[in-house]
Amino acid sequence: MTADTALRHTADATPGDFADVRDWVFDLDNTLYPRRTNLFAQIDARMTAFVADFLRLPAEEARIVQKGLYRSHGTTLRGLMSEHAVDPDAFLEFVHDIDYSGVAPDPALGAEIKRLPGRKFIFTNGDRGHAERTARQLGILDHFEDIFDIVAAGLNPKPAQATYDKFVGLFKIDGPRAAMFEDLARNLEVPKLLGMRTVLIVPPDMEEVLGEAWEHEGRDGAHIDFITDDLATFLARIE
Template identity: 75%
Template sequence: MSQANNILGTRDATPEDFAGVRDWVFDLDNTLYPRHVDLFSQIDKRMTAFVSDLLQLPPQEAKSLQKEYYRSHGTTLRGLMDLHQIDPDAFLNFVHDIDYSWLDPDPALGESIASLPGRKFIFTNGDRGHAERTARQLGILDQFEDIFDIVAAGLVPKPAAETYDKFMGLHRIDVEHAVMFEDLARNLTVPKALGMKTVLIVPRNFEAALDDIWEHEGRDGEHIDFITDDLHGFLTSIQS
């Protein structure tokens, strides 16, 4: 049993639980790579810098406002678009100009994803370029059928139901034979309601790793089927 299961009380998954799954949907950041790598901290700092420059705010005020937009609008980008009519392309290009060498290639993860039966997708609130660069650095890009990004979503982020509808409709996802992996519990509410299996990815040293605690609200909800702090280990364990 994983550390996360011990903490949060979910049972271990078995191959039988996933025997009928043919569509495997993965979030990107802090899901396909572990949170402790801290790649997203680079994006977070650049979002703060963007807000600071746009609104001429000191860094700490800009950071607080950025987090407020993230919480109330789903993403900082959505908040800036709704309230300040910014150019989304300019924002996305700026915040994703980061150093991807922080990520080590993960051939074991690539093998475990490749071995899954059926189609695999990345479904992210980031943009396609960021997703491609991240997955390429991990060495897993070729394992995915497609990437559904924030642009494909019409710039409406998860957890909006209409965004899941767009993704499901575009790729003709059979929700009764699909599973979604996410690091944010709130982003699994709609998939579960649609009939998908759900797997929450949590950090190692779970409680010690929590920073913005509100991000993890709902992690003990009934919409979470399984919880793990080791994606590769989990994928290996469910393959017979």
């Protein structure tokens, strides 16, 4: 997927495509802030360090194990719980002990989110504390109705169907009147089945190297309605 393709898809969106949407669901990491911020890169490094310490592995081997757990189980935490009975609270506290000062306030994004009609939610595989600190740093926390985090999900991460069902049931969300914004294509498959409008957030082409190659799989799937590399601009276009 090229940057040109992402921009073309952004231009294809119109207010009519989202006219009946009243629930707006946003992933957090690499969605509400750009991947280049490298906030999640800190969490990623902390996860590797946790795995290295917990399993007593050299850093390079721990990195391979961590990525394998992430790919197989949806999150590193789920993999560690399933395969090594790790304490989830200890893991979440350790990996979210990061520096948020590099996250710049985004008043343009805040203004666009505020203007959206209806309710807005953050739906993240991270924990609530991390989501609150990040959204507060961005200056957008007050625009959200609630945060549905990995603890609320029963530690069962996206893209598990049961997790979306729990989210939809808790907030009584009507799929055809909802839209979801995500940076991982696989996490939009279930929302599409639920009738939601789906928007994939991609980094500019120059930033592709910052992610794992397999994370970008599925971008051409029929479950993706729109693709954009600029969330604020996309929201302004559909309002």
